[in-house]
Amino acid sequence: MISGCPSVQSQDVSSSPASPPSSPVLVTEGLARTFGRGARAVRAxxxxxxxxxxxGCVGLLGLNGSGKSTTLNLVLGLLRPTAGRVEVFGGPAGRRTARARTGYVPEEARRFSSLTGRETVALFATLQGVKPRGERRRRVExxxxxxxxxxxxxxxxxxxxxxxxxRRLAxxxxxxxxxxxxxxxxxxSGLDPLGTEEILALLAVHREEGGATLLSTHDRVTAEGACDRIVVLERGTVVREGRTDDLLEGDASPSLAGLLRAAPDA
Amino acid sequence: MRMRELGALVGRYLRALLRGRGGRIALAASLIVFLGVLLATRGDGVSRSTLMLASFLVVGLVAFATAAWAGGLLPGDRAEGREVWLASLAPSGAARRLSAAVAGMVLAVAVAVAGSAVLAFVLPVVLPDASVRDAREIELPGRLRVGRGRRSVPEATLDLGGPVAEGATLELVVSPIYFGAGQESAEDATRQPLLLAWTIRGAGEETQGTAHLPRGAPVAIALPAGARTFTLSSRGPRVDVVVKEARVLGSERPLLLTLLLAGLVLGLTAATVAPVAVAISRWTSAPTATTASFVIAVAGGLRFLLPDLAMPDAGRLHELGLRIVSTAALLSPDLEALGVLGEPAAGRALESVGPAAFLPPLVYAAVALLVVAWPTRAEPARGRSS
Structure with a gap:
């Protein structure tokens, strides 16, 4: 568990973070994405x-179809923006250097069914440039x-x-x-309260080590527990932004209000 | 592209191919087919050549199917959502596609070599004369026609290339040419047994003898130790003999070595199908890519039949079918290298295979790998199929 996790030596990793502390890891400006054209166009x-x-940690909170996953795909360089720009580590998203310094957990628990858990993590370590072999083995554990x-x-x-x-493996x-x-x-998603707690603790360690986080969630508790700033999306538009407590004030659509006021998972 | 990443991805795809349910089913099916071939061809009437070629056919089909199976790897990632996850990692789309092709190639070679190794242990059990001998080709002076015809020489002497060792055999591949007779007498002549007279010199006293030529099969004549030349003439009244091939068969060689080399040739040729399958899978589903690439490979094997399939005025459907087969044959790999499989089937050892034999399939594989690695103009990191 986290308490037993040895200290991180990211300088040993070829893809270790090297940005100056002051420069933002991720910047988006006027970022927009539309799927389809003409009358069938959908502004995600x-x-x-x-x-x-x-x-820092920014949480994207919103209902299904609010544009959270589209945002993540744009940040990862898996989609091109229709308008605006997205910069990761000071350059366009999707570059090899940016991908090597990014860790991504997709929404569904995608499985490499022919691999064991240990082999899966070792594969990712190799592909993301962790070396030499002894260090890789240590990192996997x-x-x-x-x-x-x-x-x-x-x-x-x-x-x-x-x-x-x-989810834990991912x-x-x-x-x-x-x-x-x-x-x-x-x-x-799919974790019991204990699992959620452990994941939040891992994210806290990640932040303490200077790592940035962008997460999307339906769950206000996860967003609140992991992030210092929350962006609430509704139909592709930012409707609220700030700390969770601030978000609870003011008007919101009935469905969004329900999401913002959702009680923690019992 | 970094070799370490490529190696890790190839390892992952190899595990997917080996550990998947399909792999176990294919292995079981090929074992059943192989046993079926052994049982069906068992018995006194079956020649070594038939059994060995049938066994190679089974091993080859499994190797080609394995290579074609690589066409299911990328669509599998797409269908199960792993594609996007992998696309978020450092390796490029080209590296991921190439690694799928390389995995298919590696596995196809491994299957063919392993299958051939199994043959080396199984064949001697079911076939007592499943041995191979050292073979030395004898250079023939152009078209060698021996007999009494106008264009023939009465006798021809073959240089055996120095004194032969004890137990050596001369193998001749000959064909008859009938001449100087009307239709009826020609028919009579073809019913006569073909007789070849020979004289062997160089081993002390001259040795003379005659041999009946079996139709459609090489004739084997035992050579005394130290023999240096072989002189032959035709005994038929109106039949000449054309000597097509001549070789001295020497001592016995390890069957395993020859079959491993044959397996390597078979595997490398089959491996060329893997990049084709992966290239097709960039735009199609797994079953389409696998089936299409397998059909292309089979069309390559049946290319020599195409002229026979052409039938004038046979109807539109026939013409359409022929066009499909012709197109598949155009796209198919060159399978001529597989001709060397006839050597062990004929009891001759393979010592080495020249690089020229591999050149056409290697060029084919290189072009297919280029198509696999070619970037698309789709989404930046993801690519259409990666």
Whole structure:
């Protein structure tokens, strides 16, 4: 678990963060994305201005179809913006250098069903440039420990994993190379309260080490627990921005109000 | 592109191919087919050549199918959502696609070599004469026609290339040419047994003898130790003999070595199908890519049949079918290198295979790999298929 996690030596990793502390890790300006053309065009993201500094965390909160995942895909360089710009580590999103310093947890627990849990995390470590082999092995164990994956399950094929175990594994894979930016799509979805707590503790360690985080969630508790700033999206538009307490004040659409006032998971 | 990343991705795809349910089913199916071939061809009437070629056919089909199977890797990632996750990592889309192709190639070679190694242990059990011998080709002076015809020489002497060792055999591939007779007498002549007279010199006293030529098969004549030349003439009244090939078969060689080399040739040729399958899978589903690439490979094997399939005025459907097969054959790899499989089937050892044999399939694979690596103008990091 986190308490047992050894200190991080990111300078040993070829893809370790190297940005000056003052420069933001992620900047978006007027970021917009429309799918389709003409009458069938869907504006998934209308305009988003965002800045995430090293050690900072921004949570994207919103209902389904609000533009959260589109934002994450734009930040990762998996989609091109229709308008505006997105800069990661001082350059356009999607460059190899940016990808090597980013850790991503997709919304669904994608499984490499032919691999074991340990092999999955080792694969990600190799692909993200963790070397040499001894260091890679150490990082893999640390990451698996940090997300609280049962040691007995680590050498089992991941197609035997429960949804919660797969989420933990995905986070371990995203964090194994100590990314300077973590991009998380619903990181605590499918986790029990204890699992959520462990993931939030890992994110706290990540921030303490100067890592930036951008996460999207339906869950106000996750956003509140992990982030210092929350952006509320509705139909691709930013409707609120600030600290969670501030967001509870003022008018909101009935569905959004329900989301903002949602009680913590029991 | 970094080799370490490529290696890690290849390892991952190899595990996917080996650990998937499909891999186990394919292995079981190929074992059943192989046993079926052994049982069906068992018995006195079956020649070594038939059994060995049938076994190579099974191993080859499995190797080609394995290579074609690589076409399912990228669509599998797409369908199960891993594509986007992998696209967020450092390696490029080209690296991911190439690694799928390389995994298919590696596995195809491994399957062919392993299958051939199994053959080396199984064949001697079911076939007592499943051995191979050292073979030395004898250079022939152009078209060598021996007999009494106008364009023939009465006798021809072959230089055996120095004194031969004990137990050596001369193998001749000959064909008859009938001449100087009307239709009826020609028919009579073809019913006569073909007789070849020979004289062997160089091993002390001259040795003479005659041999009946089996139709459609090489004739083997035992050579005394120290023999240096072989003189032959045709005994038929109106038949000449054309000597097409001649070789001295020497001592016995390890069957395993020859079959491993044959397996390597088979595997490398089959491996060329993997990049084609991956290239097709950039724009199609897994079943389409796998089936299409396998059909292309089979069309390559059947290319020599195309002229026979052409039938004038056979109807539109036939013409359409022929056009499809012709197009597939155009796209198919050059399978001529597989001709060397006939050597062990004929009892001859393979010592080495020249690089020229691999050149056409290697060029083919290189072009296919280029298509695999070619970037698309789609989304930046993700690419259309990666």
């Amino acid at each position: 993201l209308v305009r988003l201005d965002l800045e995430v500094a090293p050690g 640390e990451a698996l420990e940090a997300v609280g994956l049962d040691p007995a399950a680590r050498d089992r094929r991941v197609n035997e994993y429960s949804r919660g175990m797969a 986070l371990a894979a995203a964090w194994v190379h100590r990314p300077a930016l973590l991009v998380l799509d619903e990181p605590t």
